[in-house]
Structure formats: structure tokens, C-alpha cells
Amino acid sequence: MTGSGGATEADPAAGPAAEPVLVRVDLDRCIGSGMCALSAPGSLALGPEGQALAVAGYADGGAELTDGLAEAVEFCPVEALTLHSARGGHRIAPPD
Ligand code: SF4
Numbered sequence: 001m002t003g004s005g006g007a008t009e010a011d012p013a014a015g016p017a018a019e020p021v022l023v024r025v026d027l028d029r030c031i032g033s034g035m036c037a038l039s040a041p042g043s044l045a046l047g048p049e050g051q052a053l054a055v056a057g058y059a060d061g062g063a064e065l066t067d068g069l070a071e072a073v074e075f076c077p078v079e080a081l082t083l084h085s086a087r088g089g090h091r092i093a094p095p096d
Contacts, residue, residue, distance in 0.1 A: 019086070020065070021062050021069070022089075023044060023084075024083075024084060025052045025054060025081060026079075026080045026081075029078045030051040032049075032050040034052075035072070039072040039075070040066060069083070073093055
């Protein structure tokens with residue numbers, strides 16, 4: 001009996017990987033650079049007004065938190081993007 005007994009725990013560095021998220025775009029900030037749509041094409045697109053639009057909303061159950069989506073939020077040049085839980089609505093990133 002090896003008896004290691006340790007349950008596999010989620011890697012805290014991985015964040016809430018399985019949690020679907022909502023992306024919110026602050027249209028007063030978005031300058032339409034399009035960087036986010038390139039980083040996370042499944043989650044963000046440029047709309048007809050030339051600003052970012054979230055592809056998925058509450059009715060769609062949110063979007064998968066991919067590396068590309070996390071990078072899009074992190075690297076938006078005007079900090080126009082925020083990630084929120086699709087279940088609870090609380091803010092996930094960036095930190096306040
Ligand atoms: S990266 Fe930021 S400024 Fe550029 S389109 Fe996306 S939300 Fe708008």
C-alpha cells in the first residue's frame with residue numbers, strides 16, 4: 001500500500017479554468033485596435049461600429065476561459081475588457 005493519500009488538487013496557478021466567463025467591453029474605452037479579436041477570435045470580435053463585441057453572453061452560457069482570452073484582457077491597451085463569472089457575475093480579471 002503506497003498510502004500517499006493525496007487527492008489531486010487543482011493547480012491554483014491555473015485559475016478558475018473550468019468556469020465559463022463573460023467578457024465585458026467598456027465601449028467608452030475601446031479604441032477598436034482589434035488586438036483582442038486576434039487573441040481570442042472565439043470570444044471577441046470587432047462589431048460594425050469598429051469596437052470589440054463579446055461573442056457569448058449569459059444566454060449562451062458564457063465563454064471558455066482560454067489562454068487567448070486571458071491574454072486579450074491582460075493586453076488590451078486601454079483596459080477596456082473585464083472577465084466575469086457566467087454563473088455568479090463576480091469579476092475574475094483583471095483584479096480591482
Ligand atoms: S484590445 Fe481593447 S481597445 Fe482593442 S478592440 Fe479589444 S477591447 Fe477594444
